[in-house]
Amino acid sequence: MKKLIALLLIIPLLASAFIFPVTTDASEMNFSVSANLPENQMDKTKTYFDLKMSPGMEQTITVTMTNQTDDEITVLASVNTAVTNDNGIIDYSQTDPKLDKTLIHPISNLTDSASEVVLAPNSSKEYPITIKMPNETFDDTILGGIHFQEKTEKTNTDDAKTIQIENKYAYIIGLMLRQNDTGVKADLQLNDITPTQINYRNVVTANLQNTEATILKDLEVDAKVFKKDGTSVLHENFEDNLRMAPNSNFNFPVSWNNQAFKAGTYRMEMVARSGEQVWRWTEYFTISGKDADSFNDKAVEIEKDYTWLYILLGSLLALLILLFVFLLGRKSKKDEE
Structure with a gap:
């Protein structure tokens, strides 16, 4: 990543x-x-x-x-x-x-x-x-x-x-x-989760915000994406040794692994750690059909989904089998007559 x-x-x-x-x-x-x-x-x-x-x-x-x-x-x-x-x-x-x-x-x-x-x-x-x-x-x-x-x-x-x-x-x-030697405790917030592209590859970014006037050091972030009510991890990213400037934000990416976006609602579970501080979030986000089509059209090295082709070929094969059975039945009936 x-x-x-x-x-x-x-x-x-x-x-x-x-x-x-x-x-x-x-x-x-x-x-x-x-x-x-x-x-x-x-x-x-x-x-x-x-x-x-x-x-x-x-x-x-x-x-x-x-x-x-x-x-x-x-x-x-x-x-x-x-x-x-x-x-x-x-x-x-x-x-x-x-x-x-x-x-x-x-x-x-x-x-x-x-x-x-x-x-x-x-x-x-x-x-x-x-x-x-x-x-x-x-x-x-x-x-x-x-x-x-x-x-x-x-x-x-x-x-x-x-x-x-x-x-x-x-x-x-x-x-x-x-102005003094008094430090403040870091506070990390998760903002918008957005489907987008990096270098023409589909990713979802989660905006992380350091809202305090302190340098956030040795930050670890672990993000997992599921279907809305799913239990299987679809995509994930773990990064460590991150640093954030005081009162700043950045977009943490989760790669879609060269797969096409599919419209729907997803769930992101994220854990961030810095020293003894730990932040946990569970947030839902939606990829619209319009965004999915737009990004998929521009994506490079995307893995094509041939499910529709398999369904079509399967349907044609089933029709051919039914036609064969029908014709075989008619022939048997004529032979009996």
């Missing part, structure tokens, strides 16, 4: 399964970045920002950017709100993600910084980011990442004057904001 989802979601950069590494292929980079940790850094052994700030506090932090080449380069920079992608990974790479309705303070709204930085050959420059903490108090975490990519020009072969942005590798430095 992981391979199926990865086919759709492969992009040049995904944040690592660890919370805050600097993510990159360093051999492909023309520049480097380093966080300058301030005095209010909560854990000075970390290489990312983990800042304790009071309500309403304003602070400017810096990242040292170094051009390691003999050419001038331009770096695209942004402070991105952490979300959870559909691989169940915390993602810091999206500049304009769809945010969860429970997220009150996206980190991108609390910061101000330049979107482009020009670095002279073999030089270093400080990149400042101004942070304005919300005035109201809150517990636990506001989470994001400072995202750096080199800006490159790619000439379109159809139009030499067309300039396109091509970004292949990036650095991400984590940015975590807290």
Whole structure:
């Protein structure tokens, strides 16, 4: 199942399964970045920002950017709100993600910084980011990442004057904001269950939502699909080592195993675990005939259902047998006469 989802979601950069590494292929980079940790850094052994700030506090932090080449380069920079992608990974790479309705303070709204930085050959420059903490108090975490990519020009072969942005590798430095040491307990909710497709293959997705301002770690999810009142498992998926950003959601997939959707009502039984916390749900969902036909028409490598053909052939065989018996009976009757 992981391979199926990865086919759709492969992009040049995904944040690592660890919370805050600097993510990159360093051999492909023309520049480097380093966080300058301030005095209010909560854990000075970390290489990312983990800042304790009071309500309403304003602070400017810096990242040292170094051009390691003999050419001038331009770096695209942004402070991105952490979300959870559909691989169940915390993602810091999206500049304009769809945010969860429970997220009150996206980190991108609390910061101000330049979107482009020009670095002279073999030089270093400080990149400042101004942070304005919300005035109201809150517990636990506001989470994001400072995202750096080199800006490159790619000439379109159809139009030499067309300039396109091509970004292949990036650095991400984590940015975590807290007002105190008080944590909150995670609360996971199951929202809509929806028939859809991933990479042109039929799946049903269950939207899982972390409604609290805390990172949900080491999450295991086990989902099984039955007919409405059935006892046999039709489809299932188990994933572990998932992580969710604070106040975020993602779509957990259950593959239909290259089978056609059939209209009807189904039951999903799901169990999720993180540490000592366990959530259990039993939810019903419906696949309409219209949706089934639409997705089946677009699905690839789908296993065809030949039940109707078997019924037709069986019916024809039965008719032939009856006809044979009838004709044989008439012949026997004539012979007797």
